[in-house]
Amino acid sequence: MTAPFRTLDDLDVAGQVVLVRADLNVPMADGRVTDATRIERLAPTLVELADRGAKVVVLSHFGRPKGKDPALSLAPLVAPLSAALGGRPVGFAVDCIGLPAAAVIDQLAPGGIALLENLRFHPGEEKNDPAFAKALAALGQLYVNDAFSAAHRAHASTEGLAHLLPSAAGRLMQAECEALAKALETPEKPVVAIVGGSKVSTKLDLLQNLVTKVDRLVIGGAMANTLLFARGVDVGASLCERDMAETCREIEAAAKAAGCTLILPVDAVVAAKLAAGVETATVAIDQVPSDRMILDVGPATVAAINAQLAEARTLVWNGPLGAFETPPFDAATVAVAREAARLTAEAGLVSVAGGGDTVAALAAAGVEERLTYVSTAGGAFLEWLEGRSLPGVEALRRR
Ligand SMILES: Nc1ncnc2c1ncn2[C@@H]1O[C@H](COP(=O)(O)OP(=O)(O)OP(=O)(O)O)[C@@H](O)[C@H]1O
Numbered sequence: 001m002t003a004p005f006r007t008l009d010d011l012d013v014a015g016q017v018v019l020v021r022a023d024l025n026v027p028m029a030d031g032r033v034t035d036a037t038r039i040e041r042l043a044p045t046l047v048e049l050a051d052r053g054a055k056v057v058v059l060s061h062f063g064r065p066k067g068k069d070p071a072l073s074l075a076p077l078v079a080p081l082s083a084a085l086g087g088r089p090v091g092f093a094v095d096c097i098g099l100p101a102a103a104v105i106d107q108l109a110p111g112g113i114a115l116l117e118n119l120r121f122h123p124g125e126e127k128n129d130p131a132f133a134k135a136l137a138a139l140g141q142l143y144v145n146d147a148f149s150a151a152h153r154a155h156a157s158t159e160g161l162a163h164l165l166p167s168a169a170g171r172l173m174q175a176e177c178e179a180l181a182k183a184l185e186t187p188e189k190p191v192v193a194i195v196g197g198s199k200v201s202t203k204l205d206l207l208q209n210l211v212t213k214v215d216r217l218v219i220g221g222a223m224a225n226t227l228l229f230a231r232g233v234d235v236g237a238s239l240c241e242r243d244m245a246e247t248c249r250e251i252e253a254a255a256k257a258a259g260c261t262l263i264l265p266v267d268a269v270v271a272a273k274l275a276a277g278v279e280t281a282t283v284a285i286d287q288v289p290s291d292r293m294i295l296d297v298g299p300a301t302v303a304a305i306n307a308q309l310a311e312a313r314t315l316v317w318n319g320p321l322g323a324f325e326t327p328p329f330d331a332a333t334v335a336v337a338r339e340a341a342r343l344t345a346e347a348g349l350v351s352v353a354g355g356g357d358t359v360a361a362l363a364a365a366g367v368e369e370r371l372t373y374v375s376t377a378g379g380a381f382l383e384w385l386e387g388r389s390l391p392g393v394e395a396l397r398r399r
């Protein structure tokens with residue numbers, strides 16, 4: 001069956017400069033990558049292109065910089081990327097367009113690889129500015145998008161650029177689309193979704209559609225704090241987008257209309273601040289002290305979630321249930337991840353999880369190999385699940 005979009009099999013790359021849009025927006029702490037999944041899953045595409053004689057130029061965003069923020073430079077990614085490529089040297093350009101980029105690319109021999117600085121240091125990236133897309137296109141002859149996890153963004157490097165050069169999907173993009181379609185095109189019911197994490201403002205909107213696609217929606221992480229606040233629960237000093245209370249009420253109404261059961265935390269692990277070794281307490285969700293932050297869901301909530309999993313035939317999950325990078329706020333995410341893995345092995349649960357930090361959390365729980373499929377995508381995964389077209393994928397479709 002012909003793939004719906006062009007793949008590396010359709011490109012003649014020898015001697016060509018191939019611009020590869022990757023997603024190197026990986027979890028980091030103290031300047032070090034804490035989960036290299038996205039780098040490791042990108043590597044096969046870069047190795048294949050290099051071995052076929054391409055001059056490989058890697059483009060990516062990192063974080064959400066306001067201007068050229070040195071703390072969000074891609075320079076620290078050169079070494080981990082080289083390591084994932086078996087030690088192949090990786091050049092670095094201090095800008096992703098113009099002379100700094102062209103000078104590094106001109107030094108590349110066939111088979112060489114270089115990484116360009118953070119795309120989002122230029123406002124034209126997120127604006128999908130045609131001039132910025134053209135400046136990127138001027139650097140190469142072919143375009144490969146291997147960033148499924150950024151495909152929900154109609155940005156210059158994920159959408160505009162694909163229309164300016166002969167384009168194709170990378171091996172990771174191809175694998176993500178095929179695996180998600182296989183696992184979730186017609187999911188067996190009941191379908192349970194778990195959505196957590198902290199990208200409240202960008203993900204809350206997704207939930208209004210998601211409730212029409214799943215039978216039960218469990219909400220944890222900082223996402224839950226906002227919905228709880230909208231219900232009138234005092235969430236104390238927790239991370240919460242208080243100005244999204246109306247959106248939350250719309251989600252509740254949409255869930256009711258769709259017959260989707262919303263499951264919110266009934267207890268929480270709270271502390272005065274997010275730090276290791278801080279004093280914690282487990283409280284009922286309506287007993288959060290005003291000077292405390294909800295940093296994980298509590299054991300009663302874990303039991304309620306696992307009860308939902310026991311009845312589920314399909315699980316989709318994006319976003320950790322707590323601030324898992326800082327124990328003990330990883331307890332709920334680890335407990336639910338291990339139960340999901342057990343049910344996948346013993347009860348035939350189809351379990352699909354995705355997201356930069358979610359993958360890291362699953363790895364911390366030791367289950368990233370024991371779910372049905374783990375995607376590198378979070379927001380893009382949710383939007384795919386809703387049935388939304390992903391601009392980065394649509395731009396690759398055969399015309
Ligand atoms: N209660 C909470 N309070 C504060 N931060 C939280 C809480 N629960 C989870 N988090 C934070 O959420 C972050 C992950 O959220 P995010 O939505 O980015 O997930 P993700 O898997 O990376 O998805 P994506 O790939 O879409 O970014 C983690 O850094 C975690 O510490």
Ligand SMILES: O=C(O)[C@H](O)COP(=O)(O)O
Pocket residue numbers: 023025063064149150153356377378379380
């Ligand atoms: O981590 C992700 O979900 C992707 O890298 C997209 O990042 P963004 O939400 O900042 O566009």
